[in-house]
Amino acid sequence: xxxxxxxxxxxxxxxxxxxxxxxxxxxxxxxxxxxxxxxxxxxxxxxxxxxxxxxxxxxxxxxxxxxxxxxxxxxxxxxxxxxxxxxxxxxxxxxxxxxxxxxxxxxxxxxxxxxxxxxxxxxxxxxxxxxxxxxxxxxxxxxxxxxxxxxxxxxxxxxxxxxxxxxxxxxxxxxxxxxxxxxxxxxxxxxxxxxxxxxxxxxxxxxxxxxxxxxxxxxxxxxxxxxxxxxxxxxxxxxxxxxxxxxxxxxxxxxxxxxxxxxxxxxxxxxxxxxxxxxxxxxxxxxxxxxxxxxxxxxxxxxxxxxxxxxxxxxxxxxxxxxxxxxxxxxxxxxxxxxxxxxxxxxxxxxxxxxxxxxxxxxxxxxxxxxxxxxxxxxxxxxxxxxxxxx
Amino acid sequence: xxxxxxxxxxxxxxxxxxxxxxxxxxxxxxxxxxxxxxxxxxxxxxxxxxxxxxxxxxxxxxxxxxxxxxxxxxxxxxxxxxxxxxxxxxxxxxxxxxxxxxxxxxxxxxxxxxxxxxxxxxxxxxxxxxxxxxxxxxxxxxxxxxxxxxxxxxxxxxxxxxxxxxxxxxxxxxxxxxxxxxxxxxxxxxxxxxxxxxxxxxxxxxxxxxxxxxxxxxxxxxxxxxxxxxxxxxxxxxxxxxx
Numbered sequence: 166x167x168x169x170x171x172x173x174x175x176x177x178x179x180x181x182x183x184x185x186x187x188x189x190x191x192x193x194x195x196x197x198x199x200x201x202x203x204x205x206x207x208x209x210x211x212x213x214x215x216x217x218x219x220x221x222x223x224x225x226x227x228x229x230x231x232x233x234x235x236x237x238x239x240x241x242x243x244x245x246x247x248x249x250x251x252x253x254x255x256x257x258x259x260x261x262x263x264x265x266x267x268x269x270x271x272x273x274x275x276x277x278x279x280x281x282x283x284x285x286x287x288x289x290x291x292x293x294x295x296x297x298x299x300x301x302x303x304x305x306x307x308x309x310x311x312x313x314x315x316x317x318x319x320x321x322x323x324x325x326x327x328x329x330x331x332x333x334x335x336x337x338x339x340x341x342x343x344x345x346x347x348x349x350x351x352x353x354x355x356x357x358x359x360x361x362x363x364x365x366x367x368x369x370x371x372x373x374x375x376x377x378x379x380x381x382x383x384x385x386x387x388x389x390x391x392x393x394x395x396x397x398x399x400x401x402x403x404x405x406x407x408x409x410x411x412x413x414x415x416x417x418x419x420x421x422x423x424x425x426x427x428x429x430x431x432x433x434x435x436x437x438x439x440x441x442x443x444x445x446x447x448x449x450x451x452x453x454x455x456x457x458x459x460x461x462x463x464x465x466x467x468x469x470x471x472x473x474x475x476x477x478x479x480x481x482x483x484x485x486x487x488x489x490x491x492x493x494x495x496x497x498x499x500x501x502x503x504x505x506x507x508x509x510x511x512x513x514x515x516x517x518x519x520x521x522x523x524x525x526x527x528x529x530x531x532x533x534x535x536x537x538x539x540x541x542x543x544x545x546x547x548x549x550x551x552x553x554x555x556x
Numbered sequence: 557x558x559x560x561x562x563x564x565x566x567x568x569x570x571x572x573x574x575x576x577x578x579x580x581x582x583x584x585x586x587x588x589x590x591x592x593x594x595x596x597x598x599x600x601x602x603x604x605x606x607x608x609x610x611x612x613x614x615x616x617x618x619x620x621x622x623x624x625x626x627x628x629x630x631x632x633x634x635x636x637x638x639x640x641x642x643x644x645x646x647x648x649x650x651x652x653x654x655x656x657x658x659x660x661x662x663x664x665x666x667x668x669x670x671x672x673x674x675x676x677x678x679x680x681x682x683x684x685x686x687x688x689x690x691x692x693x694x695x696x697x698x699x700x701x702x703x704x705x706x707x708x709x710x711x712x713x714x715x716x717x718x719x720x721x722x723x724x725x726x727x728x729x730x731x732x733x734x735x736x737x738x739x740x741x742x743x744x745x746x747x748x749x750x751x752x753x754x755x756x757x758x759x760x761x762x763x764x765x766x767x768x769x770x771x772x773x774x775x776x777x778x779x780x781x782x783x784x785x786x787x788x789x790x791x792x793x794x795x796x797x798x799x
Contacts, residue, residue, distance in 0.1 A: 167669065178657030461653050464614060465715070466642020466670035469634045551615035554605055554649065554727065 193440035222415035254381030255286035306360030308342030444537025480538025488530030566620035646716030
């Protein structure tokens with residue numbers, strides 16, 4: 166503790182050099198923290214968009230052929246619940262139907278996505294208003310969910326829309342209960358499959374063939390594929406009859422982002438190296454200027470180790486204080502600036518405390534301070550006292 | 557009389573830029589007893605300061621043996637040497653050598669920051685005592701730039717004495733002072749060390765300063781020569797030892 170106070174006092178006594186060291190280190194640390202923070206945010210943006218459109222990492226998908234779903238929707242849902250939901254996973258069963266949709270008699274052609282399962286668990290779909298209808302049969306038909314483009318076209322939550330699934334069936338009216346961001350520019354209307362069947366039994370065509378997406382947090386592709394095949398097997402499908410593919414694009418995206426990020430980090434590391442050289446320069450100059458003072462300390466009983474630690478600690482303290490300032494600046498930018506840059510309806514949540522960037526910054530500053538402070542500290546500990554007193 | 561400092565056949569040289577080795581101190585034998593004051597005189601560049609750094613354990617002799625406060629220092633490592641400098645030796649350098657960012661009391665307390673831990677209350681008491689001993693009790697909170705040259709050197713003397721060392725080494729302690737101030741500072745240095753029973757070795761080129769010491773030695777071509785023998789010892793007076 167005494168040594169830390171002594172080092173702080175030394176830093177105060179040599180304000181100019183301390184400031185120069187701090188500035189050189191600050192630029193480097195802010196580069197490292199900035200690259201790390203921006204990298205995280207950019208990665209989150211890309212990943213969020215990819216997960217919004219294609220499914221969370223990892224999601225597998227397959228089209229269930231008609232023979233598999235021919236046993237009826239309840240049987241299909243039972244097989245999916247048994248093999249996927251009870252195993253901790255989530256699924257999204259989707260079937261797109263051409264319909265007529267409109268408010269107050271102004272119906273127009275519109276693709277309606279009939280779904281079952283938990284869409285928000287499989288794809289990153291931020292809810293902007295209202296919410297998804299509860300998957301509770303008591304609440305069917307439950308209502309409609311629109312994407313932003315559909316909201317702009319038909320109206321938001323509370324709007325009553327007329328929906329006609331297939332020309333052979335009469336239209337029914339449903340309220341809009343939620344608006345989501347699905348990353349699709351064209352209008353999309355989401356309606357629960359069971360809700361649609363409650364309103365229009367038999368509306369599904371005889372040869373309907375839905376798309377199945379499956380995701381489970383932490384589960385790999387092979388686990389998910391097995392779960393899909395097990396569900397299909399329950400429905401009597403042969404094991405080789407399904408083409409289960411990876412649906413999300415996060416893996417490839419992260420790989421390409423990683424190489425870009427490595428490039429930026431290399432530049433940041435170079436900045437750090439320049440800072441270390443600057444620190445060494447300032448450190449040696451400081452030791453040269455302080456030769457007489459250091460000799461005096463040695464004459465009054467300071468050991469070589471004490472002088473070494475004193476000089477090194479001063480460098481480390483500058484590093485830590487600088488890193489702290491850089492981290493606070495990055496934190497402020499992330500907390501105050503980034504949220505304003507994110508578009509409404511973006512799948513990206515405002516980034517939380519960039520702990521990784523903060524740790525990287527602190528580690529970088531500490532490493533630079535140690536690298537830039539050790540050699541001058543060694544020189545200080547080995548100062549030729551006799552020479553210093555002769556000069 | 558106890559010998560505080562014993563130097564036996566001490567040699568010390570420096571490497572010149574040309575690569576040639578210059579012997580500044582050759583075969584020096586010196587014994588300084590407790591309470592004794594010794595002046596080492598010599599021309600500028602004669603090696604007086606080099607001798608002082610060797611005697612003060614700030615640099616190792618090339619050859620020979622130095623014993624301080626009864627401890628042979630030849631085989632000691634940095635830590636015990638630092639402990640000896642801290643506890644047994646006090647230094648007074650030319651040009652005051654105070655740390656500008658510390659006040660007088662903090663400068664005086666520097667040696668108490670090293671070596672055996674001294675409680676804060678005792679640090680304050682010993683610092684105040686040392687400053688009072690040199691007549692600067694009222695200037696404890698003054699920074700070096702707020703003190704005159706003479707006051708700064710008295711602070712340096714207080715710092716040299718704060719650990720109650722048995723040996724005080726002074727390198728041109730009055731070199732940067734005018735005559736009247738130098739006289740007061742020297743009186744303080746000799747008076748305080750005498751009262752505390754410490755041995756005093758002063759390196760100086762000033763004959764008047766040298767004549768106020770018990771013994772005067774001249775460093776000539778690296779060899780120490782006795783110029784003036786001590787007066788016959790009297791009770792309560794400083795006593796000298798043989799070279």
